[in-house]
Amino acid sequence: MEIKVTVNGKKFTSDVEPRTLLVHYIREVLNLTGTNVGCDTSSCGACSLHLDGEAVKSCTVLAVQADGANITTIEGMAAADGTLHPMQQAFMENHGLQCGFCTPGMVMAATSLLEENPNPTEEEVRIGLEGNLCRCTGYHNIIKAVMAAAGK
Amino acid sequence: MIPAAFDYVRASSTAEAISLIGQHGSDAKFIAGGHSLLPMMKLRLAQPAVLVDISRISDLSYIKDAGDHIAIGAMTRHMDVEKSPVLAQHVPLLAHAAGHVGDPQVRHRGTIGGSIAHADPASDLPATTLALGATYVVQGPNGTREIAASDFYKSFLESDLAEDEMLTEIRVPKMNGAGWSFHKFNRRAQDWAIVGVAAWRGANGSGVGLVNMGQTPILASSVSAALAGGASIADAAALAVADAQPSADNNATVEYRTHLAKVLVRRALEQASA
Numbered sequence: 001m002e003i004k005v006t007v008n009g010k011k012f013t014s015d016v017e018p019r020t021l022l023v024h025y026i027r028e029v030l031n032l033t034g035t036n037v038g039c040d041t042s043s044c045g046a047c048s049l050h051l052d053g054e055a056v057k058s059c060t061v062l063a064v065q066a067d068g069a070n071i072t073t074i075e076g077m078a079a080a081d082g083t084l085h086p087m088q089q090a091f092m093e094n095h096g097l098q099c100g101f102c103t104p105g106m107v108m109a110a111t112s113l114l115e116e117n118p119n120p121t122e123e124e125v126r127i128g129l130e131g132n133l134c135r136c137t138g139y140h141n142i143i144k145a146v147m148a149a150a151g152k
Numbered sequence: 153m154i155p156a157a158f159d160y161v162r163a164s165s166t167a168e169a170i171s172l173i174g175q176h177g178s179d180a181k182f183i184a185g186g187h188s189l190l191p192m193m194k195l196r197l198a199q200p201a202v203l204v205d206i207s208r209i210s211d212l213s214y215i216k217d218a219g220d221h222i223a224i225g226a227m228t229r230h231m232d233v234e235k236s237p238v239l240a241q242h243v244p245l246l247a248h249a250a251g252h253v254g255d256p257q258v259r260h261r262g263t264i265g266g267s268i269a270h271a272d273p274a275s276d277l278p279a280t281t282l283a284l285g286a287t288y289v290v291q292g293p294n295g296t297r298e299i300a301a302s303d304f305y306k307s308f309l310e311s312d313l314a315e316d317e318m319l320t321e322i323r324v325p326k327m328n329g330a331g332w333s334f335h336k337f338n339r340r341a342q343d344w345a346i347v348g349v350a351a352w353r354g355a356n357g358s359g360v361g362l363v364n365m366g367q368t369p370i371l372a373s374s375v376s377a378a379l380a381g382g383a384s385i386a387d388a389a390a391l392a393v394a395d396a397q398p399s400a401d402n403n404a405t406v407e408y409r410t411h412l413a414k415v416l417v418r419r420a421l422e423q424a425s426a
């Protein structure tokens with residue numbers, strides 16, 4: 001089936017099998033491998049990206065369901081000149097990552113969270129990121145980074 | 153994990169969706185948010201031959217004040233139920249419960265209609281709408297019918313919906329200021345409840361719904377009957393499992409679930425009565 005999507009500002013038209021998962025389309029057809037597959041069971045959030053501005057788990061969305069959508073992946077977060085998105089910058093400055101595997105998903109979930117709640121408490125950040133697992137950091141510095149990006 | 157191959161068709165109206173599902177027969181399934189169906193298809197626990205995508209039927213995504221009740225379109229996402237000012241005012245228990253479904257990413261995709269149609273006893277919104285005395289509106293090839301939530305759930309993942317019927321609207325009576333409480337006991341963030349309780353208590357009675365306490369979501373009618381008969385909260389809560397059939401799983405034994413349900417129902421009623 002033919003789908004048309006806009007990914008990180010670029011338009012793509014592709015022919016996909018209906019069973020193609022959005023994350024596989026993004027990684028294997030568009031070669032945007034920043035979006036990771038961790039659990040493949042909708043639990044870990046490593047595959048989070050923005051579908052029409054909201055974080056979703058792309059391992060649990062069909063590419064055909066995203067037809068017509070505006071998608072942003074981690075590759076689309078930095079400015080064209082390479083300047084990091086404030087959330088990426090905050091993760092870097094606050095040591096919000098170690099191995100980095102969960103980081104693209106964390107950044108996408110965290111920016112979606114601030115979009116919906118620009119002024120969160122620490123508790124709201126913890127609850128807001130409950131769909132994202134990190135095996136390295138113990139979360140502490142991730143929360144610090146999101147609070148910093150929220151200007152706190 | 154990749155689902156088995158299937159054909160995909162998209163419906164732009166309820167009538168079209170019902171005609172498409174009728175055309176493709178019992179191997180076809182509706183897909184709304186896909187957040188129960190796709191995980192099952194990836195595990196090959198479900199292998200529909202055809203998916204009829206109903207998520208773009210935009211006139212089924214709404215939350216309306218309809219006088220004595222609030223009407224919610226089946227395609228309304230959990231996030232929109234959670235954030236709805238109309239529900240916050242008139243049915244705060246439902247808005248609150250929707251905010252406890254999974255995590256934000258799940259709530260951006262999953263729909264209230266999908267959750268109810270899926271009829272999972274471990275899901276939050278079936279038991280919550282049951283406690284609230286909701287009515288479900290379904291449409292099929294021969295027109296529409298209304299089903300009381302208390303008549304809807306038949307057995308594990310089985311409801312009164314026929315294969316060619318679609319759930320279109322959820323009607324939830326206004327709570328009119330009744331007290332309420334929602335408890336979801338689980339060990340890990342984003343998880344389903346080991347036991348959950350949705351309860352309200354007001355001038356015209358009470359309602360207690362139990363999550364994950366049987367093959368279907370459970371309406372603890374014995375608890376409400378005891379309260380109506382003048383029983384204390386403690387005595388009423390002791391009847392928490394009178395209408396339930398808890399089973400054991402990796403998380404809990406039957407004894408543990410039973411104990412938990414009684415404690416959570418007592419706490420919920422205390423909060424709802426405060």
Ligand SMILES: Cc1cc2nc3c(=O)[nH]c(=O)nc-3n(C[C@H](O)[C@H](O)[C@H](O)COP(=O)(O)OP(=O)(O)OC[C@H]3O[C@@H](n4cnc5c(N)ncnc54)[C@H](O)[C@@H]3O)c2cc1C
Pocket residue numbers: 041042043060181182183184185186187188189190191206226227252253254255258261262263264265266267268269270274275276277313317318319320342343344345
């Ligand atoms: C990681 C994760 C965590 C979750 N945690 C929770 C939780 O804590 N609590 C909870 O309650 N739920 C939880 N869920 C489930 C989530 O709420 C689902 O969104 C919901 O159960 C199903 O809604 P859906 O729109 O995604 O339905 P779908 O998956 O699209 O459909 C589910 C079933 O219902 C049928 N169907 C869908 N819509 C209709 C309709 N309008 N008429 C007739 N049939 C229909 C489909 O054919 C399918 O059989 C979780 C899901 C995930 C992936």
Ligand code: FES
Pocket residue numbers: 036037038039040041042043044045046047048057058059060
């Ligand atoms: S890979 Fe999608 S949630 Fe883990």
Ligand code: FES
Pocket residue numbers: 096097098099100101102103133134135136137
């Ligand atoms: S930094 Fe390694 S999983 Fe989060």
